[in-house]
Amino acid sequence: MKSPPRPPILEQASSPQEFRRLGHELIEQLAQYLTEAQSGNSRPTLPWKSPEDCLEFWSQFNAKGSFHELIRQTLANSVALHDPRYVGHQINPPLPVSALASLVVDLLNNGMGVYDMGMAGTAMERLLLQTLSELFGMPTTAGGFMTSGGSLANLTALLAARARLTNDNVWQRGNVRPLVAIVSDSAHYCVDRALRIMGLGTEGIYRIPVNDRFQMRTDLLADAHSTIERRGGHVFAVVANSGSTSTGSYDDLESIADFCEMHNIWLHVDGAHGAAVCFSPRHRHLIRCIERADSVTLDFHKLLMTPAITSALVFRNDQDSYRTFAQQAHYLFADTDDTEWYNLARRTFECTKHMMSLKVFSILKCHGTEIFQAQIEYLFELAKTFAEMIRCHDQMELAIDPPANIVCFRYATASWNSHQIDQANMRIREQIVRSGDFYLVQTSLRGTIWLRTTLSNPKTTTEHLATLLDLIGRTGQQININDDPAHHSLSTS
Numbered sequence: 001m002k003s004p005p006r007p008p009i010l011e012q013a014s015s016p017q018e019f020r021r022l023g024h025e026l027i028e029q030l031a032q033y034l035t036e037a038q039s040g041n042s043r044p045t046l047p048w049k050s051p052e053d054c055l056e057f058w059s060q061f062n063a064k065g066s067f068h069e070l071i072r073q074t075l076a077n078s079v080a081l082h083d084p085r086y087v088g089h090q091i092n093p094p095l096p097v098s099a100l101a102s103l104v105v106d107l108l109n110n111g112m113g114v115y116d117m118g119m120a121g122t123a124m125e126r127l128l129l130q131t132l133s134e135l136f137g138m139p140t141t142a143g144g145f146m147t148s149g150g151s152l153a154n155l156t157a158l159l160a161a162r163a164r165l166t167n168d169n170v171w172q173r174g175n176v177r178p179l180v181a182i183v184s185d186s187a188h189y190c191v192d193r194a195l196r197i198m199g200l201g202t203e204g205i206y207r208i209p210v211n212d213r214f215q216m217r218t219d220l221l222a223d224a225h226s227t228i229e230r231r232g233g234h235v236f237a238v239v240a241n242s243g244s245t246s247t248g249s250y251d252d253l254e255s256i257a258d259f260c261e262m263h264n265i266w267l268h269v270d271g272a273h274g275a276a277v278c279f280s281p282r283h284r285h286l287i288r289c290i291e292r293a294d295s296v297t298l299d300f301h302k303l304l305m306t307p308a309i310t311s312a313l314v315f316r317n318d319q320d321s322y323r324t325f326a327q328q329a330h331y332l333f334a335d336t337d338d339t340e341w342y343n344l345a346r347r348t349f350e351c352t353k354h355m356m357s358l359k360v361f362s363i364l365k366c367h368g369t370e371i372f373q374a375q376i377e378y379l380f381e382l383a384k385t386f387a388e389m390i391r392c393h394d395q396m397e398l399a400i401d402p403p404a405n406i407v408c409f410r411y412a413t414a415s416w417n418s419h420q421i422d423q424a425n426m427r428i429r430e431q432i433v434r435s436g437d438f439y440l441v442q443t444s445l446r447g448t449i450w451l452r453t454t455l456s457n458p459k460t461t462t463e464h465l466a467t468l469l470d471l472i473g474r475t476g477q478q479i480n481i482n483d484d485p486a487h488h489s490l491s492t493s
């Protein structure tokens with residue numbers, strides 16, 4: 001039988017020669033981007049456009065088939081995380097070696113759901129999870145997998161917690177008793193979202209207030225438990241923060257683990273941001289007792305210079321991770337009770353999954369764990385110095401001593417009331433971001449607005465931070481507090 005005629009476009013578009021040509025050009029272009037971005041002065045950190053202008057720009061964009069031009073404009077219209085003046089969200093500037101590994105991941109496009117669709121990636125993933133379990137100090141029963149983001153990892157962990165408590169019955173019968181999770185008041189919004197996806201509703205989420213360091217008030221846990229039981233609810237999980245989103249605060253895991261063990265409750269640690277300190281002997285104490293958690297989320301794309309999305313979910317007892325998704329997919333898995341660690345879709349929400357392990361494995365093989373340690377220790381030290389600079393500045397107020405690499409502060413003058421300070425800081429941040437001079441974000445703490453910086457870039461120095469404080473001071477002085485605040489589309493944290 002003859003094959004149907006193959007359209008020439010298919011041949012041309014996948015030719016190795018063309019790939020080589022475009023690839024060489026692309027590497028040159030990206031190396032140039034890195035040089036400019038890292039210099040911190042030859043392009044804006046964020047070349048701000050309104051959403052409407054941006055849409056208009058791309059709808060009019062005509063690259064005339066030029067990949068080079070498409071990438072040039074993409075670079076010119078994106079926030080540059082490699083710029084030392086990028087001090088915004090928690091996502092890190094990725095290391096070049098890991099970005100190159102991402103290219104391999106995308107070209108190979110192994111699906112990872114079953115072993116034969118991701119042999120190398122599956123083995124690397126197992127080894128990475130072993131490394132993390134050991135660094136956390138967990139027993140040899142520990143294990144886990146990688147999944148697409150901290151939000152999905154948190155949902156998956158909470159599903160496992162519920163499956164253990166209900167002995168998998170929920171898979172067949174849905175929620176049959178009023179389950180409740182206890183979470184910190186400063187939990188990331190994805191925890192609330194996960195619990196609502198699980199059908200727990202408002203009644204199923206019990207929020208514990210935080211102390212003046214934004215840590216869960218563990219002295220309130222026992223009362224919370226009695227209140228929930230008295231109302232007929234049953235606590236199935238406690239979610240602790242190891243590095244909260246707004247301030248980078250670490251909960252007291254020892255007290256929370258004591259409480260969970262006493263009541264046989266699943267302890268999940270949302271360490272998406274801060275569990276990375278397992279790589280730093282100097283800061284490891286922040287996650288003391290993490291080995292007693294039933295599950296831990298860690299995002300490599302936050303503190304650890306890995307391209308998104310690259311998250312790990314560690315279980316103290318790996319067997320727990322097989323309960324979460326109990327259904328059979330006959331075209332994928334043999335009908336067996338064997339846990340088959342190498343068939344990852346048995347345990348992950350994803351069917352097709354990114355081969356994310358290579359992005360981390362490439363860093364470990366090329367630079368070793370020392371690079372993670374160096375990154376964490378540099379950024380945490382820089383945050384402490386920045387806090388000191390803020391404390392010494394007579395127009396700035398520091399929210400708390402930074403527990404990690406996140407620093408919250410604000411511009412304040414004695415003549416403004418609290419509402420005016422909020423308005424002024426929102427406007428200061430907006431003006432600075434729009435100017436492209438720095439990229440920083442804002443957050444709300446106890447109902448007031450603070451500027452928030454996440455120091456993520458090892459190229460950022462105290463000189464950059466002094467310039468930022470100076471700029472904030474000058475911008476603040478020029479603000480007429482009685483003007484109407486402009487509408488903007490910038491993010492908060």
Ligand SMILES: Cc1ncc(COP(=O)(O)O)c(C=O)c1O
Binds near residue numbers: 090150273311
């Ligand atoms: C503490 C914490 N948990 C979870 C998440 C969500 O992670 P992801 O953005 O990878 O879904 C974040 C994101 O900022 C976070 O800070």
